[in-house]
Amino acid sequence: MAKDIDSIFFDITPKIEELALKCEQNNAIDKELYTKYEVKRGLRDLNGKGVLAGLTNISDVCAFKMVDGKQVPCKGNLYYRGYNIKDLVKGFLAAHHPGFEETAYLLLFGELPDKVQLKEFQEMIAERRMLPPNFVRDVIMKAPSRDMMNSITRSILQLYSYDDKADDTSIPNVLRQCLNLISQFPMLMVYGYHAYNYKRGEDLYIYAPQPELSTAENILMMLRENRKYTKLEAKILDMALVLHMDHGGGNNSTFTTHVVTSSGTDTYSTIAAAMASLKGPKHGGANVKVTQMFEDMKAALTDWSDKDQIRQYLIDLLDKKVFDRKGLIYGMGHAVYSISDPRADIFKRFVKQLAKEKGHEAEYALYETVEHMAPEVIGEKRKMYKGVNANVDFYSGLVYSMLDLPPALYTPIFATARIVGWSAHRLEELKNVDKIIRPAYKPLAPYRDYINLDDR
Known part of the structure; x- marks a missing residue:
């Protein structure tokens, strides 16, 4: 009699329990060996300082200052292309305009835009806020996921199929792809959320983004059935997007972006890998x-x-x-x-x-x-x-x-911001490094002679 498919794929059987125990026993490594061989677990020393693995112009996470030749902890500072995040936030709040698009321009192109450049960039983002024909029906609605990070990641990988130049890793083409993804992220997130709710029996409403609205305003408008939001809500969400946009080259998802980019793979696979990293409860989750x-x-x-x-x-x-x-x-x-x-x-x-x-x-x-x-x-x-x-x-x-945002979108909102940083770091990696990232692991298992099956 054939086994029930659910029991094969989804049940943890006694045999799997037995094999899992074998996995645990044979994969365990004495923690003292990490000290003996001076392995920097998590690529950080005991004081939390990271192993130097690369160079970047994009952002700087500052937690120490030098006093008499020694590192002394200080209040933290975050710099985007040399600008203190506190000054950037203070600047766009005082000017009463959204900060997401302005800061995205800064991270991608290395300088703050003037009024003409900012307007052109805002228009560029607005016109790219679209998905391929029938993408919502054929991809997002097809198999809604209870986890929005997985839903977005699947959509990103599917977008590869709609791109005739998906594997072209030239800077102009990757920039085009990154601008598309930055613009599309809010829709992938919100539409995925609505699709899952529809699957659970709730009403379905899919609103098109409005070109005159900022990224934060469009998120709130598309998310809510009545399309309404307050100026304070939009301002705070916009600020949250700016604060989460980048955090140095060594954070887990951005380092993933560098690692995967160094293999020569496409933009969609790279961003999907970064999404998988960000989803973790020790990172974006x-x-x-x-x-x-x-x-x-x-x-x-x-x-x-x-x-x-x-x-x-x-x-x-x-x-x-x-x-x-x-x-x-x-x-x-x-x-x-x-x-x-x-x-x-x-x-x-x-x-x-x-x-x-x-x-x-x-x-x-x-x-x-x-x-x-x-x-x-x-x-x-x-x-x-x-x-x-x-x-x-x-x-x-x-x-x-x-802000009455659903918990299912907390980490996707993080991703909607961080896609800008990932894009900047992918472009930087492609421009400057031509070696695949491959750190060393010390093998501990002793060499053994092969034993024939009949003799085991």
């Missing part, structure tokens, strides 16, 4: 984890203002007793920053304003308490090699929830 953690915390606390209860919950988190039992306080700590994450600092000012307008002061106060208390609790429970601070994911989930 962290903002969802922060939100889920706080929902669990709020349910567990009888009084959100009781600092003793909050402290105990954080201790239980680290002791793997609550939430997902991973022993992590999500949103706290960063691979580079040790004192402060400038993106979180910028976000925090607007979170407070938004919380007041939306009536979420108590929730904001809880976040603020955890932000101040968590580093102290972590320091008491674990050996720390560098400082721990709130990162951008700590507040971004709260911002998105107050």
Whole structure:
């Protein structure tokens, strides 16, 4: 009798359990060997400093300053093409115009646009906000996914089939492809979300983007059934896109972009690989984890203002007793920053304003308490090699929830911003490096003689 297909593909059978145990046993490596052979796990040393793997002009993540020839931790700063992110945000907010398109121009072309250049670039992005004929029906609606990152990734790979020059890696062609993807990302994200909701029995509405609207405004307009949004909502979402646009060449998804680009493959495969990296809960998916953690915390606390209860919950988190039992306080700590994450600092000012307008002061106060208390609790429970601070994911989930954005789109919004950085880094890799990236791994398994099947 034939086995049921579901049991073959989706059930973890006793035999798979047995083989999985064999996998674990034969793949385990003594942690002491990493120290013995001076392996930089995560390509970082104990102080969090990354192994130098490349050069970039695109952005700089600054967490230290030199004092008397020594590195001393300082408040974090992020630079896009040499411009401090705080100055960039301050500039477009003061000018009362969206920052996404202006900052995208800066990252791609290396300089801030003048009024004519900005207008031309905005028009270029607007005219590319389209998908191939019947793409929504044939690709996005065909097999909706509950995970929007996977849905977008599949759509990106399908776009390869519609591009007659998909494998051309010349700079002009890759720039064309990148501009297309930057423009198309909001639609791939929002339409994928609506398609999945339709599959679950909800109403379907697919709105075309409007050329006169910014990227942030189009996202909100296409997402909501009534197409309405406030100026404050659009301003904060636009700022979030700018803050997430790039973060140095060494973050996981951008390094993935460099690695995959170095193999000589096409743009669609490269961006799909970067998407797979960003999806992970230790990278772009962290903002969802922060939100889920706080929902669990709020349910567990009888009084959100009781600092003793909050402290105990954080201790239980680290002791793997609550939430997902991973022993992590999500949103706290960063691979580079040790004192402060400038993106979180910028976000925090607007979170407070938004919380007041939306009536979420108590929730904001809880976040603020955890932000101040968590580093102290972590320091008491674990050996720390560098400082721990709130990162951008700590507040971004709260911002998105107050903007009434669905949690399923938190990480895709990150991707909608980061596609600009990935594009810039892909172009930089293609221009400057002609070697495939291939770091070394030290083999530990002893050599063995082959044993014939009958003798095993």
